[in-house]
Amino acid sequence: xxLSMQIHSYESGFTMAESTCSAAPVxxxxxxxxxxxxxxxxxELFSRYYRRITEGADGFMPEKELEPVIDDHVVPYESLDxxxxxxxxxxPRAVRIVLNGGLGTTMGLTxxxxxxxxxxxxxxxxxxxxxxxxxxxALCLMNSFNTxxxxxxxxxSRAPADPPLxxxxxxxxxxxxxxxxxxxxxxDSDLEWNPAGHGDVYNSLHVSGLLDKLLxxxxxxxxxxxxxxxxxxxxxxxxxxxxxxxxPFMMEVAERTPxxxxxxxxxxxKDGTLVLRESAQCPPADRECFQDIERYRFFNTNNIWIxxxxxxxxxxxxxxxxxxxxxxxxxxxxxxxxSPPVFQVETAMGAAISLFEGAMAVRVPxxxxxxxxxxxxxxxxRSDRFTLSPETGLTxxxxxxxxxxxxxxDPAHYKHLDWFEERFSKGVPDLSACSxxxxxxxxxxxxxxxxxxxxxxxxxxxxQHTVSAGAVIDSDMEx
Numbered sequence: 001x002x003l004s005m006q007i008h009s010y011e012s013g014f015t016m017a018e019s020t021c022s023a024a025p026v027x028x029x030x031x032x033x034x035x036x037x038x039x040x041x042x043x044e045l046f047s048r049y050y051r052r053i054t055e056g057a058d059g060f061m062p063e064k065e066l067e068p069v070i071d072d073h074v075v076p077y078e079s080l081d082x083x084x085x086x087x088x089x090x091x092p093r094a095v096r097i098v099l100n101g102g103l104g105t106t107m108g109l110t111x112x113x114x115x116x117x118x119x120x121x122x123x124x125x126x127x128x129x130x131x132x133x134x135x136x137x138a139l140c141l142m143n144s145f146n147t148x149x150x151x152x153x154x155x156x157s158r159a160p161a162d163p164p165l166x167x168x169x170x171x172x173x174x175x176x177x178x179x180x181x182x183x184x185x186x187x188d189s190d191l192e193w194n195p196a197g198h199g200d201v202y203n204s205l206h207v208s209g210l211l212d213k214l215l216x217x218x219x220x221x222x223x224x225x226x227x228x229x230x231x232x233x234x235x236x237x238x239x240x241x242x243x244x245x246x247x248p249f250m251m252e253v254a255e256r257t258p259x260x261x262x263x264x265x266x267x268x269x270k271d272g273t274l275v276l277r278e279s280a281q282c283p284p285a286d287r288e289c290f291q292d293i294e295r296y297r298f299f300n301t302n303n304i305w306i307x308x309x310x311x312x313x314x315x316x317x318x319x320x321x322x323x324x325x326x327x328x329x330x331x332x333x334x335x336x337x338x339s340p341p342v343f344q345v346e347t348a349m350g351a352a353i354s355l356f357e358g359a360m361a362v363r364v365p366x367x368x369x370x371x372x373x374x375x376x377x378x379x380x381x382r383s384d385r386f387t388l389s390p391e392t393g394l395t396x397x398x399x400x401x402x403x404x405x406x407x408x409x410d411p412a413h414y415k416h417l418d419w420f421e422e423r424f425s426k427g428v429p430d431l432s433a434c435s436x437x438x439x440x441x442x443x444x445x446x447x448x449x450x451x452x453x454x455x456x457x458x459x460x461x462x463x464q465h466t467v468s469a470g471a472v473i474d475s476d477m478e479x
Contacts, residue, residue, distance in 0.1 A: 280328050
């Protein structure tokens with residue numbers, strides 16, 4: 001049967017097992033991607049991953065292949081002060097690349113997370129644009145098809161003097177776990193695809209033509225970070241160290257704490273190569289070692305520095321950046337656990353550390369890692385624990401360096417952003433002297449509330465309870 005007829009059969013809802021077609025499954029994926037206009041190099045990369053899956057690859061990095069990272073491979077940020085002035089001299093040759101493909105799904109949104117109000121009435125994107133203007137450094141955004149249009153409208157309404165360059169993150173087709181065939185969703189074809197992961201930034205930068213454009217403009221040093229991490233500013237000391245040492249790749253890492261135990265970590269192969277192991281790459285039998293924060297002390301902040309000339313050479317040699325595969329088992333429809341189980345092929349940006357000889361890691365303070373993954377994080381960001389100024393951007397408030405806070409808001413009442421906004425419509429509490437806050441129940445906070453120490457505030461019943469204006473809470477409270 002011709003391939004076009006096989007695809008028609010497939011798109012009509014028949015599985016390959018039901019049809020008698022003879023083409024290799026990889027050809028169906030290739031055809032599907034070509035129809036979407038995806039670049040041939042990306043199709044070839046996915047095909048390579050797919051062949052590994054059919055050969056039994058699971059993307060795991062077993063414990064027996066890894067060793068802990070030794071201190072000699074991690075440079076302390078505190079030792080880089082002497083590079084700050086040199087770093088400022090390299091600003092004209094630097095670009096900041098912001099990963100802007102995420103939606104605020106964890107907070108119940110279908111809009112770009114970067115357009116959520118972050119601090120002082122300004123969105124993440126507003127603050128990123130201001131930072132680029134303040135430092136006079138080129139800005140690029142990697143958007144997804146889900147975020148591009150709304151991001152463009154938002155930036156257009158701000159009319160920045162130097163609008164950021166933009167390029168698209170690629171998509172990979174989802175793979176049915178049952179038979180390793182292309183997933184099919186007649187009601188919503190978008191469900192048949194998943195983002196290729198933030199590791200796609202390198203290939204997308206190349207395919208879009210922006211890599212060559214930046215190099216032609218004399219820009220060599222790229223700092224890459226997530227849009228929801230406002231702690232990730234373009235630091236002159238880090239830039240100076242990266243440029244002067246002529247490093248091809250540098251990862252910012254931080255010390256793991258118990259709350260980081262389930263996330264990925266930096267490790268070494270037996271030959272001394274640095275690698276990144278994400279949770280989906282850990283075999284179940286090795287989970288205890290994976291979560292041992294004494295053995296694996298450092299996690300990737302997803303703040304990455306890369307020399308674009310080295311990136312260009314690697315792509316010219318291999319045709320694309322072939323990162324370690326992450327095989328994520330998911331339901332076809334993330335909102336419906338009963339939908340067919342699929343595999344999502346993804347890659348992690350930090351995994352490129354294993355591809356560049358001479359790559360380094362720098363241990364940075366936690367103040368450079370302020371991600372907002374939930375309304376718990378958003379509450380902390382909006383509180384007095386952080387200060388936002390035009391001169392310095394987002395900084396920890398004075399005296400809070402190294403002081404952690406743990407916030408747990410009742411998901412039944414605060415998980416979605418609109419629920420959160422309703423209950424903090426008069427402003428968020430002052431958390432500058434708070435170590436932990438747990439809120440249980442339907443509770444509304446009036447203005448000028450301060451929380452100190454370790455506090456649990458609880459209320460029972462469906463009705464809404466109120467924390468009165470001006471309250472100072474330093475012990476558990478039952479409303």
